[in-house]
Amino acid sequence: MPDLTLESIARKVRARERLSFxxxxxxxxNPDLLAVGQLANxxxxxxxxxxxxxxxxxxxxxxxxxxxxxxxxxxxxxxxxSPGAVTMTLEQAxxxxxxxxxxxxxPPAEIHIVNGLHPGLPFSYxxxxxxxxxxxxxxxxxKCFTAVEIHFFAQHYGMTHEQVLVRLRDAGLDxxxxxxxxxxxxxxxxxxxxxxxxAEEYLEVHRVAHRLGMATNATMLYGxxxxxxxRVDHMLRLRALQDESAxxxxxxxxxIPLAFHPDGNGMKNLPAPTGIDDxxxxxxxxxxxxxxxxxxxxxxxxxPKIAQVxxxxxxxxxxxxxxHETIYxxxxxxxxxxxxxxQLVRLIREAGRTPIERDTLYNVVREHAKExxxxxxxxxxxxxxxxxxxxx
Amino acid sequence: MxxxxxxxxxxxxxxxxxxxxxxxxxxxxxxLAAVRDLAxxxxTADLLAVGALADxxxxxxAGDSVRIFVNVAPDTGPDVVAVSLVxxxxxxxxxxxxxxxxxxxxxxxARVRVDWSESSLEVAQVALGFGASELVGPIANRRGLPIAxxxxxxxxxxxxxxxxxxxxxxxxxxxxxxxxxxxxxxSSLAASPSPATxxxxxx
Numbered sequence: 001m002p003d004l005t006l007e008s009i010a011r012k013v014r015a016r017e018r019l020s021f022x023x024x025x026x027x028x029x030n031p032d033l034l035a036v037g038q039l040a041n042x043x044x045x046x047x048x049x050x051x052x053x054x055x056x057x058x059x060x061x062x063x064x065x066x067x068x069x070x071x072x073x074x075x076x077x078x079x080x081x082s083p084g085a086v087t088m089t090l091e092q093a094x095x096x097x098x099x100x101x102x103x104x105x106x107p108p109a110e111i112h113i114v115n116g117l118h119p120g121l122p123f124s125y126x127x128x129x130x131x132x133x134x135x136x137x138x139x140x141x142x143k144c145f146t147a148v149e150i151h152f153f154a155q156h157y158g159m160t161h162e163q164v165l166v167r168l169r170d171a172g173l174d175x176x177x178x179x180x181x182x183x184x185x186x187x188x189x190x191x192x193x194x195x196x197x198x199a200e201e202y203l204e205v206h207r208v209a210h211r212l213g214m215a216t217n218a219t220m221l222y223g224x225x226x227x228x229x230x231r232v233d234h235m236l237r238l239r240a241l242q243d244e245s246a247x248x249x250x251x252x253x254x255x256i257p258l259a260f261h262p263d264g265n266g267m268k269n270l271p272a273p274t275g276i277d278d279x280x281x282x283x284x285x286x287x288x289x290x291x292x293x294x295x296x297x298x299x300x301x302x303x304p305k306i307a308q309v310x311x312x313x314x315x316x317x318x319x320x321x322x323x324h325e326t327i328y329x330x331x332x333x334x335x336x337x338x339x340x341x342x343q344l345v346r347l348i349r350e351a352g353r354t355p356i357e358r359d360t361l362y363n364v365v366r367e368h369a370k371e372x373x374x375x376x377x378x379x380x381x382x383x384x385x386x387x388x389x390x391x392x
Numbered sequence: 393m394x395x396x397x398x399x400x401x402x403x404x405x406x407x408x409x410x411x412x413x414x415x416x417x418x419x420x421x422x423x424l425a426a427v428r429d430l431a432x433x434x435x436t437a438d439l440l441a442v443g444a445l446a447d448x449x450x451x452x453x454a455g456d457s458v459r460i461f462v463n464v465a466p467d468t469g470p471d472v473v474a475v476s477l478v479x480x481x482x483x484x485x486x487x488x489x490x491x492x493x494x495x496x497x498x499x500x501x502a503r504v505r506v507d508w509s510e511s512s513l514e515v516a517q518v519a520l521g522f523g524a525s526e527l528v529g530p531i532a533n534r535r536g537l538p539i540a541x542x543x544x545x546x547x548x549x550x551x552x553x554x555x556x557x558x559x560x561x562x563x564x565x566x567x568x569x570x571x572x573x574x575x576x577x578x579s580s581l582a583a584s585p586s587p588a589t590x591x592x593x594x595x
Contacts (some may be wrong), residue, residue, distance in 0.1 A: 007401055031571045033521050034444045035402045041440060181415075271562060274569050276521070277512035305515050306482030312439050351485045352439070 006030055009287075010039055019288055024232035027284045033276055040283035040314030044090060044295070048316045051353040052353035053294065054344045057110035057143075057320035058094050063087040068114025068148075070193040071266035072182070072224060080120055082267065087118060090125070094132045097140070105341050107137060110320065110360045110369065113144035114179050117152040117196065123167070126153070130172035141174045141360040146369045147205035147216075148180030151197035161208045169214065175360055176209050178217030178256050184237050192224065192267070194277050206252070206314065213249030215361055217296075222281055223260040224274025231281070235288045242291045253362060254294035254317060257281045259301040279313045286314025303341065304347060311351040318344060403444045411439035419449060419496060427497055434493045439485060446492035446523030453501040455523045459571045460563060461528040466505065466577070473498040474505045475524070478572050488522045495523025513566070520570045531559045 005026050012019060019027075030036055065080045065087055066073075079085065095282055101107045110338045130142055144152075145168065165173070183189055184199035197205070206216045218241075220234050238255065245251040259273045273281075286295045296317040297310035307318055316358075321339055339347075341357075345368055348355040354370040407416055411433055418426035434442055466472075473486075473494045495504045508516040508529035516527055560576060569576045 003402075009400060034440050034447060036401060038406050038440050038444070271565060274566050275518040276569050278514070279518065303484075303512065303514055305487070306518070307484075309439075309484040309488060309515075309518065309569055347483055350483050352436075 003030065003032060003035070006032065006039075013039055016290075017179075018290060021229075021236060024288045025228050025237065027287060028228035028231065028280060033280055033283075036280060036283045036287075037313040041287040041312050043286050043290075044314045044316055047293070050352070050354045051316065051356050052311055052348045052350065052351070053317040053356050053358045053362065054357050054380045055110055055320040055365075056106065056341060057109050057112055057360075058096070058100060059112050059114075060088075060093060062093045062113060062115050063118045063121070065118040066122070067119050067152075068117050068193065068196040070182070070196065072192055072221060072260055074118070074261070074263060074265040080118070085122070089130055090128055093129055094136060097133055097136050101137065108140065108321070109365070110141040110143055112177055113142070114146055114177060115149060117149065117156075119156065123153065123157045126266040127167065127171035130168065134172040142172050143175045143177050143360050144168075144173055146177055146180035147209075148197045149201075150176070150205045150209075151201045155284060161205050162212070165205075165209055165212055165214065167244060169212065173214070175214055175250075175253075176216040176221060178219040178254070181219045181234070181238075183222045183226045183230050184234045187224070188226045188230050199237065200353055203237065206241060207244065207248075210245040210248035210250045210252075215250040215253050215367060217254045217256060218252055218292075219256045219258050220244075220281075220285075221258045221260055223277055224262075224267050224270055231284070232288065239289050239291060246291075252292050253294045255285055255289050255292045256298050257285055258294040258318075260297060261301070270301045275302075275306045278306050279310055282310045282315045283313040295325070299339065299347075308347045308351050310349065311353055320344070320346065342363055403448065406438065406441040407445055410437040412437055412441055412445055415496065416445055416448075419445075422500065424497075424499070431493065431497050434489075434496060439492075442489060442492045442496070443522040446495035447521055449495055450504070450525060454503070456466055456572050457525070457575050457578045458520060458567055459503070459526045459577055461526070461577045462531050462560065462563075464577060466526070466528045469503075471499055471501065472503045472505060472526075472589045474507070484518070487511050487515055488519055491519045491524050492522040517566045517570055520567070520572055527563075 009019065009023050009027065010024070012052055027036055050203065061075070063086065064075050065082075065085050066078065069078065097108070097111065113129075126145070128143065133140055133142060150161060150164050150168075153159065154161050157164070159167075180197065181202055182193050186199070189199060206218065209216050218238050220231065222231055235255075238252065242252050246368070257278075259312065260267070260270070261272055262268045262270050282295060282297055289295070294317045295315045296319055297307035297315035298319050299307035300319070307315070311318070321341055321344065345355045349368075349371060352370075355368040356364055357366040357368070359365055406519075407413055415427055415430040415433065416426075418430060462569070466474075468474075475491050475494050491504060491506060495502065498504060503526050504524045505526040505528060506516045506519045506524045508527055511519065513529075516529075560574075564574045
């Protein structure tokens, strides 16, 4: 029996018509995951063919001290003297790059920094942090500080968003990561993260960054207390932002759905989203966000296996090698904390895609041949021995 | 009646585009020899098209029930196709393709089985949409020890509850998301000639 709603959405997609709020909710509710995936894959291949992007990056969290009390967070410590609270000295942070400078295959091309909202650090700490990394590797791309952090800086240090961004740009900031978006709708946001930037403030930071010529990404934390309607609302707000930024110097580059992980946080009684939910969310994201160039299957949040399958459900980017991710691992993610360059290439090739090493701004660094590998040639090593068990 | 309403036009178009129409037709008329002759195409055809064909066959031949063997040795038989993943790539793409091929080339109404200790639970759930109809695996504590039936945990509003039943509820939740119905098998079919104890749970 044909599903007339999906057929009607398919006609719109093929005619390159924009999908509505109701279309988005209908796609989330459609039980035929593979048909929704097929449709998303059509769009993905129309936009990117087989090309699948990744980069050589590293993650650093210089402090987990944070004044916000988000229910979903297992990373932040509220006070600087709380057990487990960490704030790196500038030298410790810089050393994270120094030790990677001799990596086989080359040092990281991008440093991705996301932190807690630390009330006790001077603004100069962040400026010096950026300057120091640029001294060590002048061409490294600094993708640092979420819009939530930028908003916190503005409030805490008495500046406008633009003043914060300009000062950080002068110190070496190149672009903004997408974290902190969570779910925009106030029905959810006021319950899970009531004491940090609102949706409007998050979007305003991105708007200003785009005007200043700074590319940004955006995320969505799904799989907790939100509904499908909240997810679609979130996507449409970002789609509208992207429309607004059409005349700016820069825009959103990628949308990154992030799967909620329940360990060690205020929503630990909730189950984590399932593989089906991960794939469906990628697919709906691709279909709804027609003006955002890239959809990222962030392997840290959804495991490398599901992220790889996601390359057939609308995603065209696997993020990067990362190394030393601590936010998701604190929340119980069983994904490894880093993947080797060759492992990423193989994951992409096994999905029948062409691996493209990119820089942060999606310029091509290296295009790999699309070649089939024997299935048995690749094995993802799991960080935790109990990964495959259903555990308490 | 399947819980999943297939979008037949989309799927038929995908099967045709992937070159799978001949194998789909051979399977529909029960010509397994022809299916196996044509099976080479399944190794390289679009994964979602292969999965859609496998899922269509699963719906027609095996229905929506999923037998789940938790902490018990599952039975064997000519209709069981246990998808071996130990020696294969641990990437999700290869696992799902292997499951789908097992369904498409396997005997009619085959019991296509995935072990979540090999595939991961996330991929095992997705595999239910690629032709799988049985799941096996352990429920364990963090040290990997099986949880005894009498091991309990206090749950707000419910008092002391068997941990294994909590974990079963989680698995039922996974199946509900997949639009499937869980049937837990709680004793070893292999060890006992008597019918297994099955607990049905409607998702």
